[in-house]
Amino acid sequence: MHVSFQPPTLFEGVVTKKISGAYTVAAEGHNQTCTVAASLRSHALADSIVIGDVVRCNTAGQIQEVLPRRNQIARRAALSMPGAYAHPQVLAANLDQVVPVIAAADPKPSWNLLDRYLVSAESAEIPALVCITKGDLVASEPQGEEIEQVAAEYRAIGYRVIITSALDGSGVQALQQALRGRLSLLVGKSGVGKTSLLNALLPNLGLRVQAVSRAMGKGRHTTTHQEIFSLPDGGALIDTPGLREFGLWDVDGEDLAWCFPEMRPLLGQCRFRLDCQHDEEPGCAIRRAVNAGQISPYRYQSYLKLRAEA
Amino acid sequence: MNAPFSAQRRYTRSAGIKDTFGDFTCLNCGNLVPANSLLSGVRNRNHCPYCLSSRHLDLYEPGDRLSACKERMAPLGLALKHSSSRYAGHTAGIPAATGQGELMLVHVCQGCGKLSANRIAADDDSSRLWAVFEGQARLDLARLGALNASGITLLGAPQTALVQVRLFGRN
Numbered sequence: 001m002h003v004s005f006q007p008p009t010l011f012e013g014v015v016t017k018k019i020s021g022a023y024t025v026a027a028e029g030h031n032q033t034c035t036v037a038a039s040l041r042s043h044a045l046a047d048s049i050v051i052g053d054v055v056r057c058n059t060a061g062q063i064q065e066v067l068p069r070r071n072q073i074a075r076r077a078a079l080s081m082p083g084a085y086a087h088p089q090v091l092a093a094n095l096d097q098v099v100p101v102i103a104a105a106d107p108k109p110s111w112n113l114l115d116r117y118l119v120s121a122e123s124a125e126i127p128a129l130v131c132i133t134k135g136d137l138v139a140s141e142p143q144g145e146e147i148e149q150v151a152a153e154y155r156a157i158g159y160r161v162i163i164t165s166a167l168d169g170s171g172v173q174a175l176q177q178a179l180r181g182r183l184s185l186l187v188g189k190s191g192v193g194k195t196s197l198l199n200a201l202l203p204n205l206g207l208r209v210q211a212v213s214r215a216m217g218k219g220r221h222t223t224t225h226q227e228i229f230s231l232p233d234g235g236a237l238i239d240t241p242g243l244r245e246f247g248l249w250d251v252d253g254e255d256l257a258w259c260f261p262e263m264r265p266l267l268g269q270c271r272f273r274l275d276c277q278h279d280e281e282p283g284c285a286i287r288r289a290v291n292a293g294q295i296s297p298y299r300y301q302s303y304l305k306l307r308a309e310a
Numbered sequence: 311m312n313a314p315f316s317a318q319r320r321y322t323r324s325a326g327i328k329d330t331f332g333d334f335t336c337l338n339c340g341n342l343v344p345a346n347s348l349l350s351g352v353r354n355r356n357h358c359p360y361c362l363s364s365r366h367l368d369l370y371e372p373g374d375r376l377s378a379c380k381e382r383m384a385p386l387g388l389a390l391k392h393s394s395s396r397y398a399g400h401t402a403g404i405p406a407a408t409g410q411g412e413l414m415l416v417h418v419c420q421g422c423g424k425l426s427a428n429r430i431a432a433d434d435d436s437s438r439l440w441a442v443f444e445g446q447a448r449l450d451l452a453r454l455g456a457l458n459a460s461g462i463t464l465l466g467a468p469q470t471a472l473v474q475v476r477l478f479g480r481n
Contacts, residue, residue: 280380290378291422297369297376 012067014094015053016228023049025057026228037062051226051238052093052183069093071124073185076247088249092185092226092238098128099179099237101188101197104147104163105137110189111150115302116246117187118159122259123251129160129178131186133193136165153296157262166196176201181234190242198239202229253310257286260303262295279304337382338363351432357385357415359433362442366419368426381421386453387446387464388439388473389414389427413476415439416462418453425460436477443473 013027025034034057036049049055049066056065070093077089100117102109114130121128132151138144151161160178164171175197186194228236257263257278263286270276271283278286289295333344336358345355354373357364364383369376391411414427415434430439446464449457457464465473 287378287380297378300378301376 010057010059012054012056014228015049015051015055017225018049018051018227019225023055023063024227025055025063027057032057032061034061034063037064040064040066048090050090050093051228052095052185054094071095071126073098073120073124073126073187074249075120075243075245076249078245091187091240094183095124095126095185095238096182096235097179097184098124098126099131099184099186100128101131101133101186101192101194103134103137103188103192104132105134105141105143107189107191109147109150111298112302112305113189113246114154115299116248116306119251119256119259119306120246120248122261123248123255129162129184130154131175131197132161132163133197134165134167135163135170136167139165153298157296157299164197164200166193166200169200172197172200176231176233179231179235179237183228183236183238185238186240187243187246189244192242194242195239198229198237201231201237248306248310251306251310253307256303256307256310260299262299263289263303277307279307336361336363337365349433352429355431356428357383357417357431357434359431360435360438362415362434362438364417364426364428366421366424372428379419379421379424381419383417383419383424383426385438385442386416386418386425386457387449388443389416389462389464390469391427391429413439413473415442416457416464423456425457425462427462439477440473443470 011025011027011032013025013032015023016026016031017024021035023034023036024031034055037058037060040063049063050072053069054067055063056067058064072090072093073095074088074090077087079086098117098121100114100121102111102114109132118128118130130151132147135144135147138147147163151163154161162171162174162178164175166172179201186197188194226238226240228238230236251259257267263278266285266289268274269285270278270281272281276284276286278284286295286300290297290300333342334355335342339358339361341358341360343355343358343360344350347353347355350359356368356372362385364385366377366379366381366383367375391414413430415430416425416427418425443465447467449464454464
């Protein structure tokens, strides 16, 4: 007769930090560094324990079980070589809010990347809050007007957009209020100022930040691990390393239009009903709305671009 | 009420504006149209050289590909560009016309009625261009009014010799 022995479960906690194989688990007001139990190591979940996961640990400080996730944000993992097996990379789990971070300048804003983050959040049914950093760089420049236009465009769709500056502190208070009581995930490419924003929200933190490379015009990948930081007014914020690519995962091409909230009320109103791809089809309600100025042509182009990838 | 998106000030997406989007199949005649500028003499090929039809793909400026209309654009008439360039100027012996720039082909969208004036390419069918020029005399008043409102002045009978020289040369 085979008898298996497992040390008794002592505590249940949330993974707040992940560096290589070491996980910091917060439970009942204290943090403990844990590893993955041998019984879980062979399980597919062991590789994908992420920040925000609720886990059960034993007395030896080993994660024995990952509890079912409420939600998760995943991207298509960067492939090691062309043609390699595509697989998802889960960034964080059990979130209340996703905060895509875009710099107003330096590096130049990539609105299509913002749409990718938003589609990913919509697909996971997690609310999104758009944060545009480095507002001070464009305050008295012509690009400032462009940033306001884009912000207005996203606000018209229903997203909350906050323009901030870690340098002069503008917008930080509004952001603080929007983050209160929620577990939020900061996502954005390297150099947009995610960690600077965190330093502005938590002045005593003093996390390491670096300016964008002058030679390449890109971020320097200063943050190299994920970590949850508690906010003084309640809630917490997950800082992540910069993401150069954000390939959509688990977003079906057929459902993509649903991930654009402004297109959602029009679904099923096309001549080909739900079979319409909203590209070349005659009698398409979404194209009609773009032509009528009810849907942003830029967002529609983002839809087509993502549709071609899905 | 907010202004419609299409009326708002445009801004540049990361991809920016491209000169060419590659070869395409004409929506009207089905011919494959090469986009190579060595053949057409233009960087932004926007109409078929065989039937002169185009497609409504641009919204704010040539090459932005932001329009969702995508309907066929039919050739409507010929006009002259307001500013002269090294490709065209005053033609000796021909009476001066409004603007002395290049010959432009005016298109109208069959879906939304948008008008646009496009550069003529080197390999455009000259006899078809001539047929378009002759056909513009039959345009109705409503269409002429829309052209005027858009600031486009079609060439008329007084410019016949000019068009002839531009399309077929002096002999």
